[in-house]
Amino acid sequence: MNAHPWTASPDQVLHANLLSIFCLGDPTGMLKAIWHKMPVIYEEHGASAGREAVLRAAERFRMAIGTAPCRPVGPVIGHSGLYMLRWQAYHPGTYVASGCHLANLRDGRIDSLYSVID
16 A cells, blocks of 8 residues: 555656646645655755755756756666656757656655756
8 A cells, every 4th residue: 555645657756846836846746646755856966865955956956947948758667676768948949958858766756866957
């Protein structure tokens, strides 16, 4: 039995993470539903742990892309708990940034994530 009320596919988890948490700053409170209690997030400058660290990383992500909307690019790929979602931030006609999120999922939630900006 799951200890959390929301169960989803890896595709749903990674899309919700990118769009709701990283692009919008978690206005709907998805963080607790899709991230474990003590996750680890890896960024260019190092690793940090905890849900607050995830929110800080998401804020840095939004600062890096500015006001450009971001969107998934292609399907979520992976297996055995390791999944990747590529993303792109753009203004119509103008490329801003791209990268990927590589997530380790455990029991349907993110246990660790590498946030990579190309």
